[in-house]
Amino acid sequence: MEPDKKEFDWFDHPESRKLLWRVLIGACIVSVLLEVSLFFDDGHGRHGHFGDHSVDGWFGFYAVLGFVACALMIYGAKFLGKFLKKDEDYYGDPEETTLPEDIDESIR
Amino acid sequence: MNPFAEFPPALILLLGALLVPFLKGNWKSVYVIALPALTLLYILQLDSSEGWKFNVFSFTDEAVDFLRVDKLSKAFGIIFSLNAVIAFVFAFYVKNSTQHVAALVYIGSAIGTVFAGDLVSVYVFWEGMAISSTFVILSRKTEKAKAAGFRYIMVHLLGGLFLLAGIVITVANQGGSIAFNGFDFATEQHAGTWLILIGILVNAGAPPLSAWLPDSYPEASVTGGLILSAYTTKTAVYTLLRGYPGWEPLIWIGCAMSVYGIIYALLENDMRRILAYSIINQVGFMVCAAGIGSPEAISGATAHAFCHIIYKSLLWMSAGAVLYRIGKSKCTDLGGLYKTMPLTLIFGTIGALAISAVPGTSGFTSKTIIIHAAEYSDQAGIFWAWLILEAASAGVFLHAGIKFPYFVFFNKDQGHRPKEAPGSMLIAMFILSFLCIFFGIYPQPLYDLLPYAVDYNAYTWSHIITQMQLLMLSALVFFLFLPMLKRTATISLDFDWFYRKALPPLGRGLDKTLNGTNAAVSRGFTSGVIAPIVNFFESGASRFVAWILTPFWMSLGYSAEKIDAKQQSLFKRAKRGAFPIGITAFFAVILLGLLSLIFLLEK
Numbered sequence: 161m162e163p164d165k166k167e168f169d170w171f172d173h174p175e176s177r178k179l180l181w182r183v184l185i186g187a188c189i190v191s192v193l194l195e196v197s198l199f200f201d202d203g204h205g206r207h208g209h210f211g212d213h214s215v216d217g218w219f220g221f222y223a224v225l226g227f228v229a230c231a232l233m234i235y236g237a238k239f240l241g242k243f244l245k246k247d248e249d250y251y252g253d254p255e256e257t258t259l260p261e262d263i264d265e266s267i268r
Numbered sequence: 269m270n271p272f273a274e275f276p277p278a279l280i281l282l283l284g285a286l287l288v289p290f291l292k293g294n295w296k297s298v299y300v301i302a303l304p305a306l307t308l309l310y311i312l313q314l315d316s317s318e319g320w321k322f323n324v325f326s327f328t329d330e331a332v333d334f335l336r337v338d339k340l341s342k343a344f345g346i347i348f349s350l351n352a353v354i355a356f357v358f359a360f361y362v363k364n365s366t367q368h369v370a371a372l373v374y375i376g377s378a379i380g381t382v383f384a385g386d387l388v389s390v391y392v393f394w395e396g397m398a399i400s401s402t403f404v405i406l407s408r409k410t411e412k413a414k415a416a417g418f419r420y421i422m423v424h425l426l427g428g429l430f431l432l433a434g435i436v437i438t439v440a441n442q443g444g445s446i447a448f449n450g451f452d453f454a455t456e457q458h459a460g461t462w463l464i465l466i467g468i469l470v471n472a473g474a475p476p477l478s479a480w481l482p483d484s485y486p487e488a489s490v491t492g493g494l495i496l497s498a499y500t501t502k503t504a505v506y507t508l509l510r511g512y513p514g515w516e517p518l519i520w521i522g523c524a525m526s527v528y529g530i531i532y533a534l535l536e537n538d539m540r541r542i543l544a545y546s547i548i549n550q551v552g553f554m555v556c557a558a559g560i561g562s563p564e565a566i567s568g569a570t571a572h573a574f575c576h577i578i579y580k581s582l583l584w585m586s587a588g589a590v591l592y593r594i595g596k597s598k599c600t601d602l603g604g605l606y607k608t609m610p611l612t613l614i615f616g617t618i619g620a621l622a623i624s625a626v627p628g629t630s631g632f633t634s635k636t637i638i639i640h641a642a643e644y645s646d647q648a649g650i651f652w653a654w655l656i657l658e659a660a661s662a663g664v665f666l667h668a669g670i671k672f673p674y675f676v677f678f679n680k681d682q683g684h685r686p687k688e689a690p691g692s693m694l695i696a697m698f699i700l701s702f703l704c705i706f707f708g709i710y711p712q713p714l715y716d717l718l719p720y721a722v723d724y725n726a727y728t729w730s731h732i733i734t735q736m737q738l739l740m741l742s743a744l745v746f747f748l749f750l751p752m753l754k755r756t757a758t759i760s761l762d763f764d765w766f767y768r769k770a771l772p773p774l775g776r777g778l779d780k781t782l783n784g785t786n787a788a789v790s791r792g793f794t795s796g797v798i799a800p801i802v803n804f805f806e807s808g809a810s811r812f813v814a815w816i817l818t819p820f821w822m823s824l825g826y827s828a829e830k831i832d833a834k835q836q837s838l839f840k841r842a843k844r845g846a847f848p849i850g851i852t853a854f855f856a857v858i859l860l861g862l863l864s865l866i867f868l869l870e871k
Binding site: 167226230237 | 733
C-alpha cells in the first residue's frame with residue numbers, strides 16, 4: 161500500500177460504529193412499529209397460524225422470538241463450549257509447514 | 269421433438285472427465301466449464317423419458333433404469349449442472365487434473381443419482397459419488413487432507429453398506445421389485461426402508477452421523493470445498509423427497525439438524541468450518557420439509573435446495589477467495605479485509621443475506637415456503653417444529669449472516685493487505701450474487717421448475733414485517749453479545765470424537781487383550797501341548813522302527829555313516845508316507861499275522 165494513497169477505513173472509526181449502532185437500534189424499533197400498520201386492514205392485526213389465538217399472532221411475536229432464540233442459542237453454545245472446546249492440536253493433527261498448491265502462488 | 273437420442277446426462281461428465289488429463293493450460297479450464305454447460309443444456313431440453321434401461325438381473329424382468337425424467341429430477345439436475353459451470357469458472361486458475369477429474373466424476377455421479385430410476389441405479393451412482401468425492405478431498409495433497417479423506421471414506425462406506433443392506437431387504441419385501449418411488453410411512457415401514465433411510469441420512473449430515481462433513485470439507489482445497497458443499501447433502505435431500513415424503517420422524521431430525529448446525533457454527537473458529545456447519549443447518553430445513561411431505565413442502569424443499577446451492581456456493585467462494593489470497597482460514601487470524609477486498613466482501617455479504625432469508629434475496633422466496641408448509645400441516649406437534657424452524661431462521665442470520673462476514677472482513681484489523689480476488693473468481697461470485705437477488709425479486713422462473721405448482725407469495729406486507737423483526741432483533745443480539753462470541757483458537761468436539769479419540773484406544777485395548785490372549789495360548793497350549801503330540805504322531809512310528817532296526821543294521825556290519833543315512837531316509841519316508849510298496853505289504857502281512865495269532869489265542 162503506497163503511503164500517499166488514503167486507505168478506506170470508515171468502519172474502523174468510533175463515530176462510524178456509533179452511527180451503525182443507531183441504525184441497527186432504529187431498524188429494530190421501526191420493524192416493530194410497522195406492525196401497527198397491519199391493524200389498518202381489519203382492526204385485528206396479524207392472525208396466528210395455529211388456531212385463532214395462537215401465540216404467533218401476538219403483537220411483536222417475531223421480534224421477541226428473534227431476540228430470545230438468539231440469546232438462548234448463544235448461551236447454549238457458550239455453555240456447551242465449556243465441554244466441547246479443545247486446543248487446536250487436540251487430535252494431534254500434523255501441522256503443515258508449507259501452504260498447499262491451491263493458495264495464491266505469490267504468498268506461498 | 270427431442271433432437272438427441274436420450275441417454276443419462278451424467279454420461280457427459282463421466283465420459284468427458286477422461287479427456288481432462290490430455291488438455292493443457294487454459295484449454296483444460298475452458299473444457300471443464302464446457303462439460304457441465306453442455307450437461308445443463310441437455311438437461312433443459314429433456315422432457316419425457318422412455319428410460320435408459322438394462323436387463324441385468326435374473327430374478328426380475330425389471331430393467332435397471334438410469335434415466336427417470338420428471339420435474340423433481342430435472343430441478344435438481346438443472347441446479348447441479350448450473351452450479352458446476354460457475355464453480356469451474358471460479359476454479360479457472362486450477363490446472364490440477366486429479367482434482368478436475370475427481371470433481372467431474374463426483375458431479376456426474378450426483379447428477380446420475382438424481383436421474384436414477386430405481387434402487388439399483390441409485391446405489392451405483394451413490395457409491396461413485398462417495399469414492400470420487402474422496403479424491404476431491406485428497407487432491408489437496410496435505411497431510412490433514414489425507415487423514416480427513418480417510419475418515420471421510422470410512423464413514424461413507426459404512427453409510428453405503430446401510431444403503432445396500434436396506435436395498436436388499438426392501439427388494440425382497442417388494443417381491444423382487446427394484447422400484448424406487450415414495451415409500452408409504454403407514455404401510456412400508458420395515459428394516460429395509462429404515463436402513464435405506466439411515467444410509468441417506470449419513471449423506472445428509474444428520475447427527476450423530478454428521479461429523480464427516482465439517483471434518484473433511486474444510487480440508488479440501490479452495491475450489492474442492494466449494495464443489496463438495498453442493499452435491500452430497502443435496503443428493504441426499506433429493507432421495508428423501510423422492511422416497512420418504514411424509515415420514516414424520518424426519519421433521520424432528522431436520523429440526524435437530526438446524527439447531528445443531530447453528531450451535532456448532534457459533535462455537536467454530538475456522539471460517540470454512542462455520543460454512544460447513546451451516547450446510548447441516550440448512551439441510552435440516554429440507555429434511556424437515558420431506559417429513560412434512562405435502563406437495564407445498566416438497567416444492568419448498570426443492571426451491572430451498574436450488575437457492576441454497578447458489579448462495580452457499582457464493583459463501584464458499586468468498587471464503588475461498590480470502591483463503592486463496594491469505595492462506596489462512598481461522599477467524600482469529602482474519603479481520604479488517606474490507607479495506608482491500610471490497611468486492612469479495614460485497615458478494616459474500618449478498619450470499620450471507622440470502623442464506624438469512626432477508627427480503628429481496630432468494631432465501632426469502634424459497635426457505636419460507638417450507639415454513640409456510642409447516643403452518644398448513646396438521647401433523648402432531650407441528651407447532652413446535654415450526655417454532656424451531658423460525659428460531660433457527662433467526663440463528664442463521666446470527667452464525668452465517670453476520671458472524672461470517674463480521675469476523676472475516678471487519679472485527680479487528682490483523683494487518684493483512686491482500687489483493688482483491690482474481691478476475692475469474694469475481695466473475696463467478698458476480699453471477700451467483702446476481703442469481704441470489706434475481707430469484708429474490710422475481711422467483712417465478714424458479715417456481716415454474718418445482719415438482720408441484722406453488723401458490724405462494726413471499727411478499728405480503730405482513731410477512732416482510734415479521735421477517736424483518738426476526739432478523740433485526742437477531743442482529744441486535746449478535747452485537748449486544750459480541751464479547752461472548754469472541755473467537756478463540758480452539759476446535760470443538762463433535763461426534764467424530766468417538767472414532768478419532770475413543771475408538772483408537774479401544775482398538776489398542778482390543779489389540780492387547782485379544783492378540784495378547786492369542787499369543788499366550790500360542791505359547792502355552794499350541795507349542796507346549798499340541799506340538800509334542802504332533803511330533804509324536806509325525807515321527808514316533810519311524811523312530812520306533814529305527815530303534816528296532818539300528819541293532820539289526822549294526823549286526824550286518826554297516827558303517828556309522830550308512831546307518832545314519834538309512835535312518836534319515838526312514839524318517840523322510842515316514843514323513844511323506846512314502847515307503848516302497850514291498851515294505852508296506854510286508855508290514856501289512858506281519859500285522860495280519862499278529863491279528864490272526866491274537867484271534868487264535870482268544871478262542
